[in-house]
Amino acid sequence: MNYDFNFKEITYKILSSAVAKAIGEGALPGGVDYPQCRVEYPKEQKFGDTSSSFSLETARLLRKPPMEIGATLKEFIEKHNEIDKVEVVKPGFINIFFSIDYLIEMMKEVTIKDFSFGRCTKEKPRRVNLEFVSANPTGPLNIVSARAAAIGDTIASILEANGDIVEREFYVNDYGNQVELLGKSVLARIREIRGEDSHFPEDGYHGAYVRDIAAHVLENFSEDLGSRMLEKELNDFSSEMAIRFNVERQKQDLEKFNVKYNCWFKESSLHQSGDVSATLKELESKNVIYSDEGKKLFRSTDYGDDKDRVVMRDDGRPTYLLADIAYHRDKIRRGYDLIIDIWGPDHHGYIKRLEGAVKALEYHGEFFVLIAQQVNLVLEGDTIKMSKRLGNFSTMSELIEEIGVDVARYFFIMRSLESHLDFDLALAKKESSENPVFYLQYAYARICSIFREAEKRGIHRDYKDIENEHLKGHESVALIKMILKYPEEIASAAETLEPHKIANYLLRLAQVFHRFYTEHRVLTDDAIKTNSYLFLSDSVRIVLRNGLRLLGISTPEKM
RNA sequence: GCGCCUGUAGCUCAGUUGGAUAGAGCAACAGCCUUCUAAGUUGUGGGCCACAGGUUCGAAUCCUGUCAGGCGCGCCA
Numbered sequence: 001m002n003y004d005f006n007f008k009e010i011t012y013k014i015l016s017s018a019v020a021k022a023i024g025e026g027a028l029p030g031g032v033d034y035p036q037c038r039v040e041y042p043k044e045q046k047f048g049d050t051s052s053s054f055s056l057e058t059a060r061l062l063r064k065p066p067m068e069i070g071a072t073l074k075e076f077i078e079k080h081n082e083i084d085k086v087e088v089v090k091p092g093f094i095n096i097f098f099s100i101d102y103l104i105e106m107m108k109e110v111t112i113k114d115f116s117f118g119r120c121t122k123e124k125p126r127r128v129n130l131e132f133v134s135a136n137p138t139g140p141l142n143i144v145s146a147r148a149a150a151i152g153d154t155i156a157s158i159l160e161a162n163g164d165i166v167e168r169e170f171y172v173n174d175y176g177n178q179v180e181l182l183g184k185s186v187l188a189r190i191r192e193i194r195g196e197d198s199h200f201p202e203d204g205y206h207g208a209y210v211r212d213i214a215a216h217v218l219e220n221f222s223e224d225l226g227s228r229m230l231e232k233e234l235n236d237f238s239s240e241m242a243i244r245f246n247v248e249r250q251k252q253d254l255e256k257f258n259v260k261y262n263c264w265f266k267e268s269s270l271h272q273s274g275d276v277s278a279t280l281k282e283l284e285s286k287n288v289i290y291s292d293e294g295k296k297l298f299r300s301t302d303y304g305d306d307k308d309r310v311v312m313r314d315d316g317r318p319t320y321l322l323a324d325i326a327y328h329r330d331k332i333r334r335g336y337d338l339i340i341d342i343w344g345p346d347h348h349g350y351i352k353r354l355e356g357a358v359k360a361l362e363y364h365g366e367f368f369v370l371i372a373q374q375v376n377l378v379l380e381g382d383t384i385k386m387s388k389r390l391g392n393f394s395t396m397s398e399l400i401e402e403i404g405v406d407v408a409r410y411f412f413i414m415r416s417l418e419s420h421l422d423f424d425l426a427l428a429k430k431e432s433s434e435n436p437v438f439y440l441q442y443a444y445a446r447i448c449s450i451f452r453e454a455e456k457r458g459i460h461r462d463y464k465d466i467e468n469e470h471l472k473g474h475e476s477v478a479l480i481k482m483i484l485k486y487p488e489e490i491a492s493a494a495e496t497l498e499p500h501k502i503a504n505y506l507l508r509l510a511q512v513f514h515r516f517y518t519e520h521r522v523l524t525d526d527a528i529k530t531n532s533y534l535f536l537s538d539s540v541r542i543v544l545r546n547g548l549r550l551l552g553i554s555t556p557e558k559m
Numbered sequence: 560g561c562g563c564c565u566g567u568a569g570c571u572c573a574g575u576u577g578g579a580u581a582g583a584g585c586a587a588c589a590g591c592c593u594u595c596u597a598a599g600u601u602g603u604g605g606g607c608c609a610c611a612g613g614u615u616c617g618a619a620u621c622c623u624g625u626c627a628g629g630c631g632c633g634c635c636a
Contacts, residue, residue: 044579060615179636295634345629347631422571433598439584442599515599519600521594
């Protein structure tokens with residue numbers, strides 16, 4: 001059975017059947033176009049577990065005071081074992097209070113399902129392709145890439161938990177002018193090291209890592225280098241070596257960050273296979289391409305773009321856009337139901353033209369572009385500007401070195417993707433003892449500690465031998481309700497592609513547990529009470545663990 | 560000039576798709592450990608939700624305009 005408890009769904013079913021019954025018995029007028037019963041979580045406990053504004057919304061339609069409509073509906077609701085009581089309050093809200101015994105029964109799913117609690121399977125799972133980071137292979141990954149990595153990986157995990165099949169993909173831009181320029185920069189450094197005459201390209205890459213690459217090439221491939229005479233050959237070789245070096249390093253950085261890809265897709269492969277020119281032909285056959293002064297342009301203005309975009313230069317070389325369209329055409333042909341790209345903030349102007357191209361190719365699935373907004377790295381109150389060309393950027397590996405994988409991932413995931421975020425490196429490090437990450441992990445470690453102690457004392461655990469009355473205290477009830485919301489949080493985060501919801505949820509769960517822990521001793525002389533509390537604590541442990549794993553954050557059993 | 564994103568407590572940010580008295584963490588102040596982990600907990604203070612209109616039973620949320628900040632506006636990738 002693949003059923004997870006869901007407050008809103010149950011409330012919705014109860015309410016809609018009450019409405020139907022009320023209409024059937026003439027308590028509410030028929031032949032009226034009723035809106036759907038909307039269910040919300042009220043902010044305050046006194047307003048119930050769930051709440052509906054149905055009577056407020058229909059008051060005008062029915063020409064009746066909301067309170068009266070609420071009172072009518074209440075009569076048709078009350079006989080459900082899920083529900084403890086129904087209240088109709090002030091302006092006309094219908095507030096529903098769930099029965100604790102029922103909720104405890106529902107919570108038994110958690111320890112039974114264990115690792116699979118919060119995960120669901122679909123009859124028809126969507127095949128999803130998620131492309132993220134895709135930084136140019138011209139240097140080490142920076143902080144924005146780190147953000148995209150943490151969020152992209154977590155979105156993928158959340159979609160998987162929600163029953164979809166996800167492929168994580170990295171697009172390697174190993175083609176074009178930038179690559180050539182990188183090769184020239186490396187070659188110049190090689191000659192410098194050898195003490196030869198060298199001319200460093202004007203717009204070249206000045207970062208220190210270019211010297212590392214040069215040294216690496218000299219050390220391992222000086223024979224290959226020596227066998228090449230022509231400048232062009234030397235350049236190409238340097239480019240190739242540099243790309244290989246950088247991609248390898250990016251791969252390592254990402255793996256250190258708990259991010260693994262299913263596919264590293266090379267742009268150059270599209271040029272070699274002829275896909276780029278095939279794409280142009282296909283677009284031409286759809287009549288969205290026209291020629292102008294020897295160039296070929298994509299009519300992207302038909303899709304809301306500011307102007308039409310060149311896809312083929314007058315010398316016959318394709319633009320980056322054409323290759324990117326070819327790349328997306330390839331993804332489309334792989335048959336995904338959903339294609340998601342996560343891009344940096346400097347590419348938002350590019351969305352319209354690519355969306356247009358995807359439409360022109362008549363893709364039948366869904367295509368989203370998410371923009372990971374910029375990250376300002378703040379050090380002692382000063383914002384550090386990042387620029388690869390100038391070489392004074394902070395790298396992802398430096399960040400991980402400084403604050404660790406868990407903290408870095410959590411800090412990125414806890415904020416929504418669109419927020420421009422100030423990342424205070426000094427603070428993240430300095431505060432590490434009072435960090436939300438440690439707060440979360442501490443809750444988990446505390447529970448593990450309880451179980452270690454229980455084992456030491458030889459306590460026999462049996463979750464069939466619990467007594468509901470022990471779980472009806474204020475702190476216990478809060479925990480039970482929080483635990484039961486986990487599957488809904490996953491579903492919601494999956495739908496909106498917002499992992500920060502999970503981060504916030506877990507923090508709240510940890511908070512409610514810490515309160516429970518402070519107020520109640522789990523291991524006592526009362527065997528049934530102990531069992532009841534162990535059952536509750538174990539459920540919390542499972543949710544915390546499942547949630548943290550989803551975020552790619554470790555779950556230490558001791559701290 | 561045009562486009563995208565942002566503007567909520569001293570700071571960093573949430574706000575369940577339009578709901579009831581706007582929240583959390585950090586920072587500040589005051590309490591709580593002979594007990595399973597005090598990396599914890601309880602309480603206090605802190606707000607013109609950038610501003611002005613509009614939409615309706617109801618707006619931080621939707622629409623219009625203004626202001627401020629960031630980014631973009633290549634036949635670079």
